[in-house]
């Protein structure tokens with residue numbers, strides 16, 4: 001066994017079209033194996049630097065070689081450092097190939113945010129072939145060479161392709177086999193985790209691998225098109241099993257087996273400030289569970305490599321189970337981290353670089369998988385005997401190393417160990433039959449297996465490519481450019497009927513929620529094309545606008561059928577070289593801007609751009625969720641809303657897209673963070689798929705993504721209170737507006753902050769604790785009481801209302817008690833805060849910050865139950881607006897212009913508040929000055945009187961009525977004062 005470090009490479013891609021349009025700034029640089037990233041918010045700071053095995057500059061410095069291949073442009077200043085596909089393959093893929101020949105397992109995985117270039121490196125596009133096709137090509141070149149050289153070797157190559165989506169494993173070569181819950185991931189005592197029942201297709205040429213990959217990718221596309229935006233959330237694992245058979249020195253039949261896993265990970269998601277925390281469906285629907293578990297596993301392995309004794313949580317997700325061998329066992333592992341070059345993606349790129357940095361610390365132990373066949377069969381037999389005996393004699397003994405293998409139970413609770421034991425026993429039972437099958441297969445010849453597979457499997461070879469050049473058609477657009485253009489329907493008939501499979505026999509059958517039986521018709525009138533809605537209200541958009549009557553269709557028109565089927569119409573006769581390329585982003589952008597969202601990219605701040613990206617992702621998903629809700633009669637309506645940090649009750653952050661959820665029957669409303677919505681949408685999709693397949697689709701309330709926890713609390717609104725007055729030790733006693741997420745006033749809050757002494761006794765004016773300059777507070781003991789007396793005029797539908805806020809560096813919020821059934825809850829809350837002594841940081845916090853007091857409560861269902869079903873209600877709404885139901889469902893409550901306006905108003909209010917505080921402060925100062933003055937004046941008067949008395953007395957004594965000297969003495973008295 002040799003110990004090996006994980007090899008880590010980083011690659012930066014060119015700017016994409018959107019980034020160029022937005023004049024994105026380049027924030028990545030590379031020199032030799034090092035990568036650098038510049039924080040765009042702090043351009044004067046030193047860039048952060050990271051050292052890797054390789055840093056690949058693929059941003060600029062390249063040119064098309066005339067066949068579409070991007071190679072080095074030696075005339076460009078960065079031409080020398082440009083890394084093309086071949087360079088990356090030579091460094092990374094060739095090593096994997098060499099491992100395979102030597103009988104080592106290898107894993108190559110690509111990590112990075114969506115659209116950062118993972119697929120480009122792994123699979124490639126067109127002639128710019130990535131690692132997987134180059135690897136497959138070369139493995140067969142090697143085999144052919146060995147055969148030509150007459151070496152006494154036999155070879156077997158098997159290909160598998162699976163997708164992990166929402167913790168389910170789908171066999172991409174045989175998707176039907178993995179319906180309902182996907183393939184089970186089991187554990188083999190020797191081989192580790194594997195997907196039970198996964199197809200391993202025997203292949204004997206590169207062309208056959210290409211065909212298998214085509215088939216697998218087309219299967220992915222079909223699933224991703226029927227349901228929205230799934231592709232970037234799925235992990236794809238291509239497996240290549242390479243067996244070399246030969247006779248060893250003793251003349252025995254021996255084989256060397258290498259398994260290569262090529263893993264294209266799902267896009268690492270942008271972290272939300274408002275996560276799905278607290279959602280009870282979090283566990284069941286964790287779409288990114290695999291990715292976050294991978295992060296935890298990598299961290300734990302890195303800690304382990306640094307000598308720490310930690311448990312590595314491989315069992316936490318399907319992905320980490322399947323990659324256990326790659327990361328913690330017998331495999332040589334390579335990670336390629338893809339980063340975007342643009343400033344807008346700084347946070348994601350930095351986190352990718354950090355992730356990669358952790359990964360490079362991992363070490364794996366590798367050995368050649370060499371075994372004589374007889375020995376393997378004998379071992380499998382022995383293994384089965386051992387398993388049989390173990391299970392017969394009361395199951396696994398968790399304390400016996402021979403029973404638990406390398407299973408690590410450190411730090412597990414008794415319940416966790418019991419659950420693990422149960423799972424392992426189940427795996428072992430399945431294993432026995434798997435072992436038996438394997439023995440059977442070993443005895444069968446490979447040729448036989450190959451023949452059987454090929455007979456049962458006719459790969460879908462794209463014969464349509466030629467026809468596409470001359471025949472009018474529509475093709476699919478997908479979020480993942482790899483999957484666009486893979487589904488093609490020809491539209492050469494005079495009338496091409498489009499609808500669901502339930503309808504009249506349609507010429508083009510589409511699936512997915514909201515596809516109607518007779519959804520639309522494309523007419524071909526002597527080479528002129530038009531589209532018309534079928535006799536239903538199904539959503540149909542052309543170039544982002546609803547089609548209400550028969551409309552002409554032109555080359556490159558974008559069509560949206562229902563909520564997920566986004567297509568492009570092609571009329572080859574009209575096609576010209578000046579046609580602009582149609583992309584998924586462009587099609588979604590025009591839909592969003594037609595629904596009233598500002599998608600203009602000019603002069604946008606980074607926050608605005610991030611908001612637009614979020615909207616692009618959320619809007620199609622909202623459409624889909626609404627159509628599923630409608631179809632399943634779930635009574636929920638979803639709307640995208642743009643919510644400023646203030647409106648969310650956050651002190652900082654950017655405006656975010658959130659999802660307003662309305663129960664149309666009870667009129668209860670919630671606002672979900674994006675992550676919670678997406679997590680739940682995956683379960684909705686699953687429900688819908690089961691429904692569409694005619695299977696049992698209902699879920700118990702606690703697992704139903706359309707059910708909100710009846711005890712869930714709603715964020716009613718927030719109040720922002722600036723603390724500046726406190727920094728002058730001036731009390732604050734105000735009635736402040738409570739505003740909800742829309743910026744609407746929903747009530748008032750009586751709020752006070754009063755400086756006090758250590759014991760809580762509040763100071764009065766007479767105590768004169770006012771400071772001219774807040775800095776004077778540094779080092780002094782500062783105490784104050786926060787009082788929340790009551791709220792007024794809250795909406796009637798809330799009960800159990802309370803207020804909460806975070807002060808300074810508190811981790812836990814301070815909460816008032818809960819008050820039931822009143823619109824004017826009296827909290828009578830008082831809490832003393834002590835800062836003894838006050839630090840510089842605290843004082844600047846008081847000077848410049850505010851606290852957000854959030855008001856929370858439970859919603860009472862509305863008394864009048866509406867006896868409408870979802871469909872009726874949504875239709876009613878759309879009739880009122882004269883639009884189709886689905887097209888209407890993303891009508892937002894707050895459009896960005898309004899949100900911006902509201903933000904500006906909030907800013908003005910903030911300024912006004914500040915000014916008011918300043919004014920109050922000034923007033924106070926004036927008052928104090930006046931008081932002082934009054935005192936002075938009275939003192940002056942007293943003195944004057946005294947003086948005049950004295951003068952009088954003196955005058956009386958000295959000169960008796962000399963006016964002139966009296967005057968001069970009076971002015972002397974004034975000078976004295």
Ligand SMILES: Nc1ncnc2c1ncn2[C@@H]1O[C@H](COP(=O)(O)OP(=O)(O)OP(=O)(O)O)[C@@H](O)[C@H]1O
Pocket residue numbers: 012013014016058112113114115116117118119120121125231232266267338479480481482
């Ligand atoms: N090195 C590169 N040179 C040229 N274009 C590139 C390069 N890397 C990526 N691209 C382009 O950037 C876009 C996004 O790349 P890609 O599809 O590989 O991203 P991804 O990380 O796999 O995204 P997803 O997570 O959605 O699958 C594609 O249009 C691709 O053509």
